Amino acid sequence: MFHAVKGCWALFLGLGLMMLGNGLHGTLLGVRAKLESFPNGLTGIVMSGYYVGFLLGSMIVPKLVNSVGHVRTFGALAGLASTAVLLHPVFVDPISWGIMRILTGFSYAGLYIVCESWVNNASTNETRGQMLSFYMLVIFGALCLSQLLLNVADPSSFELFTLISVLISVAVVPILVSATPAPSYEASENASMxxxxxxxxxxxxxxxxxxxxxxxxFSLGGVYAAEVGMSVPQISLFMLMMFVGGLLFQWPIGKLSDIFDRRQVIAVVAFLSAATGVGCVLLEDNYIMLLVMFGLLGGLSSPLYSLCLAHTNDYLNPQQMVAASGTLVLVSGLGAIFGPPAAAFAMEQFAADSFFWGTSVCFALIGVFALYRMTRRASLPQAEQGDYVAMAPTPNTAGLNPEFDGTEWNPCEPDHPDTVEELFEEFLTGEDDLIDEEEDRENS
Incomplete structure (x- = not known):
């Protein structure tokens, strides 16, 4: 792994600094919003602005990369993100913060695209899995450390915003001074939802x-913690536990999904996540037990993204995976946009523990739908399941999947399908036909 990572040291260093800033920014805004007496509903809308910008950036930035290149795009977006962070303590109102949050999400989407295409370009089929593992380790490690930075200064002042801006700005330096060649980048056409x-x-x-x-x-954890009266060090530790849980549980749960029917694992993990959220409500008066339960909630829920992605990829070939990746980001982004406002308005109308009830409802719905799907389609033979791969919810991670062999779909190639519809033709017969075929096999 060391040899594979060595060639991308600048990229991983820059990524780590970026994630330190991003992780601290998310928690700091929630805490500061409570200090500024923002209504919870408005805070939820502000925080969802990040995902609006992220979605827009996922669609627009690839065109920018093609026009001006990776290095210039990375530098421009890092500058935009750094500036947006600095403007938060200057214009302290929900509308300004919402706009700045959209700009931050837009910038980070582009920064991820550049980083991931660079990592993919530096990877071979043999080293892609190692590079992805280190990539995920950097992301989760930086997110954990970022929560401790909340204790560096008073959240009611401007110092922490300045620190975040510095981290993002410094992230550009190792990228710009490295000798790593910039990769070529072509945005592929995406499959429909x-x-x-x-x-x-x-x-x-x-x-x-x-x-x-x-x-x-991620968006409302700091809001909840501040509302129930936690101190800044307590909030820092509270959010840290969520990311530590995500780091520790990601690979063990993924390994279980390689052994058992992946849908069963998704259902069990989803129901356990929902139950853990309820447990947080019941134990919220005991800070130590709440920390433990919140760590479990983060650990159980974090692998669900990769589990659902792996389940989808089980039915796709490498060319289809790349064509599907952009649409999966769209689906994920839409869910992320609606989540914080809905939970925040519930917190405002009912109680702070609606934070946990909101997450529990989301995860319980996944479990219920997984059980329903087990009645509609036979399980995929274990030999046909791909290996679980821990993936981040970012725009271009499909290219880092070890199952991706580098053979992207290209309609200009004579042996490749001409359209996305032809690429996915095998699935367009309709689900009823698939069910009928399975029933015919069972009857025979």
């Missing part, structure tokens, strides 16, 4: 509600 639903209904529905629940946890 209906096509992907026909491929894997559970994958699409699961990704939507997973990101809805995870966006609530």
């Amino acid at each position: 209906l096509m992907l639903y026909q491929v894997s209904p559970l994958g699409v529905v699961g990704l939507f509600f997973t990101m809805m629940g995870q966006a609530i946890l």
Whole structure:
């Protein structure tokens, strides 16, 4: 792994600094919003602005990369993100913060696209899995450390915003001074949402509600903690536990999904996540037990994204995976946009523990739909299941999947399908036909 990572040291260093800033920013805004007496409903809308910008960036930035290149795009977006962060303590009102949050999400979507295409370009079929593992380790490690930075200064002042801006700005330096060649980049045409639903209904529905629940946890965790009266060090540790749980549980749960029917694992993990959210409500008066339960909630819910993605990819070949990746980001982004406002308005109308009830509902719906899908389609033979791969909900991680062999769909190639519809033609016969075929096999 060391040899594979060595060639991308600048990229991983820059990524780590970016994630330090991003993780701290998400928690800081929630805490500061409570200090500024923003209504919870408005705070939820502000926080969802990140995902609106992220979705827009996922669609627009690839065109920018093609026009001006990776290095210039990375530098421009890092500058935009850094500036947006600095403007938060200057214009302290929900509308300004919402706009700045959209700009931040837009910038980070582009930064991820550049980073992931660079990592993919530096990977071979033999090293892609190692590179992805290190990529995920950097992301989760930086998110964990970022929560400790909340203790560096008073959240009611401007210092923490300045620190975030510095982290993002410094992230550009190792990238710009490295000798790593910039990769070529071509944005592929994406499959429609209906096509992907026909491929894997559970994958699409699961990704939507997973990101809805995870966006609530990430965006409103600081809001909840401040509302129930936690101190800044307590809030820092509270959010840290969620990311530590995600880091520790990601691979063990993924391994179980390689051994058992993946739909069963998704259902069990989803129901356990929902139950853990309820447990947080019951134990919220005991800070130590709440920390433990919140760590479990983060650990159980974090792998759900990769589980749903792996379940979808089980039915796709490498060319289809790349064509599906952009649409999966769209599905995930839509779920993330709706999650924080819905939970925040519930917190405002009912009680702070609606934060946990909101996440529990999202994860319980995944479990219910997984059980329903088990009655509609036979399980995929274990030999045909691909290996679980821990993936981040970012625009271009499909290219980092070790199952992707580098053979992208290209309609200009004579042996490749001419359109996305032809690429997914095998799935467009309709789900009823698939069910009829399975019943015929069972009857025979």
